[in-house]
Amino acid sequence: MKRFDLSLYLVLDPDLCAGIGMVETARLAAAGGATMVQLRDKHAGTARMIETGQALKQVLDGTGALLIVNDDVEAAIAIGADGLHIGQDDMDARDARQMIGPGMILGLSVETAQLAGAVDPDIVDYTGVGPVFATPTKADHKQPIGFDGLARLVQSSPVPSVAIGGLKAEHVAGVFAAGAEGLAVVSAICGVPDPEAATRRIEAEIRKVRP
Template sequence: MALLRNGAYRIIDANLNRAREGLRVVEEIARFDLEDSPLASHLKSLRHEIATILKEVPGEALLAARDSSCDIGKSSHYDKHQDGKELSEILKASMVRTQEAMRVLEEFSRMIDFPAGKKFKDIRFRLYAIEKEITEKLNLSVRRQVVRNWKLYLILDKELIGNKNPLKVAAAATMGGVSAVQLRCKDITDKNAFLLVSRLRQFAPLQKVAIIVNDRLDVAVMTEADGVHLGQDDLPIKETRKLLGKKRIIGISTHNQKEAIEAEKEGADYVSVGPIFPTGTKKDAGSPVGVNKIAELKKALRVPLIAIGGINETNIKEVVSAGADVVAVAAVIIKAKDITEATKNLISRAGFPDDAKN
């Protein structure tokens, strides 16, 4: 019986350490990657709660039972293929490790008549809720970083393209440095929109480019596009997310700070603001908001900010200097005689941060 109790103490000791280590990894993700102070504090309090429970166990019994040098698990094969894991995989592994440790602690605390089983069970179920919360926040963080890396965003407006081949226009812009293309086709049938987006998705020169569909969520879902861009009168962001999934991007047009802040709260991956300057591309664009609006919104938001409307080689640097994360353009590229060179010229004049240039 003494041997059994000693084994139980050894298991409890190992799993207390395992739980605290796993929680610390998750806490660091919340603190340094997500920069989510409330969540990091919550995780820290859980670690302290476990430490408090630990004080109820005779410390000398745990230490006496510990035998790390003879632990057969220490020689487990190190899988080098696990190196280079994504942050989401590290998060998942650490959460599972901690949850499993809580389950083991719940069971083996009974063997030593340690009345903490219910506490460990309670922590385990709280961890399930935390895992869902932090996973959703991490997914959002990853999607927003993808957007920040775009820098130059082409609005492939079907009316502007005219008789040009949209695939060739997009490919030429991509060669110049565009890394995201939004298809705006208000006046074509659903079938033709589906076929056009499908061709864009399958076109070899565009395989590394994000393809975003304006308004038409059904087309975005069916073609497995990289995301959808919504207007203020389109479907709500939360409902759109249910249909689009966790990996793909949702952007939304905004016209003022109130709309932008609301979009951020709803989980938008980016907000666009404009027109920054006078534009003839979009008939219902409204009055120019100016570059000061970019600076104003940048102070109020954490979500990536995309500036759009009337932007060209003469004013793009002003837009970037004001704080725009990404610049969206249409006519200045689509109407250019040499689309690739026009795109390169825009990027060279923009003054994007060196570490984020395409």
């Protein structure tokens, strides 16, 4: 049984984090209570992903925050990451599972109730559901689904869901009320003056509503 906590899921963005870098942002976020950290860098090749991922693994070691790699299976395996996250257009979930083996966490992005319902719980461990709101950090995102759409998708998913898309501390109650197990944030932590304080603010909201 894989153990993971989706409640405060940071997705790193190299552009937003440019001021202090992704590794330092992750270190501060983990100190503030982030439970998962995803390395997402669409412009980096595998070698750079591995280099950044190894540095992230080092700073997250002992914090309890798990490291997830976006898209790059080769990098996830080389880093010894806790998990891999893929989108609908990246690769087939079954192929990804075969490559990473049974022990690694596998997350899959879903944008419709149909896609959520089609998830195989023997292959996928959690779904990334959204976008809840429009977000500038992902230019090609699908139509925002709002909290009602989030609730529908969460209900359709046979595995735990993390909400994503324009989410900030003030959205925590809505996310959990919709049935998601957590929220994935980018700009709410990346690129803010004090990532640790920003993470703590979100974590405090989660503590209020999480059973």
